[in-house]
Amino acid sequence: MSLMTPIGEPPELKRFSGQQRAAALMLALGREHGAAIWEQLSMEEVKELSSTMSQLGRIPSAVVEHLLVQFSGEVASMASLHGSFESTERLLEGVLPTDRIKDIMEEIRGPSGRTMWDKLSNVSESVLASYLKNEYPQTVAVILSKLRADHAARVLAELPRELSVDVIQRMLRMDTVQKEVLTQIEQTLKTEFMSNLSRSQRRDPHEAMAEVFNAMDRSTEEAMLNALDDRAPDSAERIRSLMFTFEDLATLLPSAVGVIVRRADKREMALALKGAPDELKQLFFGTMTERSAKLMRDDMASMGPVRARDCEEAQSALVRLAKQLADAGEIMLVDPRSDDAMIL
Incomplete structure (x- = not known):
């Protein structure tokens, strides 16, 4: 009903x-x-x-x-x-x-994006290259010509060298592609590639569990991870590597921190920063005007002693805000699984 x-x-x-x-x-x-x-x-x-x-x-x-x-x-x-x-x-x-x-x-069901080319630009270059290496070079050239330049470059680097050179030459000689050809390629990608991709993609359960741990208060999180260390140390280590913590905010670009500062509840942010390392405090203060930074310091000083749990809850709220802003494409987060990669 x-x-x-x-x-x-x-x-x-x-x-x-x-x-x-x-x-x-x-x-x-x-x-x-x-x-x-x-x-x-x-x-x-x-x-x-x-x-x-x-x-x-x-x-x-x-x-x-x-x-x-x-x-x-x-x-x-x-x-x-x-x-x-x-x-x-x-x-x-x-x-x-x-x-x-x-x-x-x-x-x-599949990668996000309004058009097929948007969706392809959100597919891992290794996955896309694995599919394209079995296609005709001219088809590959047409597809790569429709992708963002940075993504096309990464896909070319993943293709066999001989094929990638052939594709580059075809892209250089390519005239305007007929609409009927593009429509046919899009339909093939939709039925053969995207449908198989959505069925084959499975989220790592450790990623989902890392989000659960991120939502816990600090003491519960530590107790659970310590218990998991005894029973499944590999899983505990994997979850830790995937978690984005309050301390990880220190890895953000100042511009990203500035967005968080503008969007955060000021009282909650003051409480979060009161229990933060000095380095992280300075990063946040550095994105504020001199007057705003002074008001924030005054608010923190006027709080007096606060419970550690209240600080941790405020810090968790800032982490959730950072993730929401990243999901909306407003800031970039450093991927904890990589030393140098950045993700939207």
């Missing part, structure tokens, strides 16, 4: 679209009860749902009651939830237009 089910509907419900019903439900759930749902939505979905919500106008009480009762009944009847591509797509069918659902599902 979905929000579109007509059984027992009040007559007024018919004039509300699927997205309007979802918006009305979220409005009725409010901030406290709807927060967990909002957190699962993409930024684009949040914008669409918020836009719809702002234009709802008056909603009859019978409609609100029906949506809440139906939602409550569906949740109560579930023994458990199973999240999958298929269940997600079924859920969106009652909320978003078909073409929008198709775009969303293509994005979450």
Whole structure:
């Protein structure tokens, strides 16, 4: 059953679209009860749902009651939830237009990007080169000509030398590629490469567990990792290498720290920095104006003694903010798995 089910509907419900019903439900759930749902939505979905919500106008009480009762009944009847591509797509069918659902599902099934060439630019050069080395050199030349220059360069470096030289020569002689040829190549990439890639890609469970550990308070994190050291030392070491900690903020570029400073809650940041190493404090202060840095130092001094746990929670909040900004492409984080690589 979905929000579109007509059984027992009040007559007024018919004039509300699927997205309007979802918006009305979220409005009725409010901030406290709807927060967990909002957190699962993409930024684009949040914008669409918020836009719809702002234009709802008056909603009859019978409609609100029906949506809440139906939602409550569906949740109560579930023994458990199973999240999958298929269940997600079924859920969106009652909320978003078909073409929008198709775009969303293509994005979450494969590398992100609006066009096929955007998606390819987010595929590892070694994976892409492994696929391209079995293609005709002219096809490879067309594909690489559509990628970002930096990514094309890395893919060329991964290809066998003879093939890469052949591809470069073809790229130099290439005229405007006919639209029909590009369409055919895109379709082949979609059906043969991207579909296989999305099925073969599996997230390292250690990465997911590193995120769980990042969300723990410091004492619990250390206790858990120490216990894991005794039972599975290799896994413990892998998790540690993947965790991004408060101390890792010291590896960020000053411009990235400046974005964090502007977006962070000032009281929370003062609490986090109060327990920070001097080097990290100076990095943060260095991105502020002289007046702002003085006010921040004054705030820290006026706090007096604070609990270590409160400092750690504030530091964890700054780390979460840094990750959110990195996911949104606003800053870059140093990849803890590499000494010199940087990731968006």
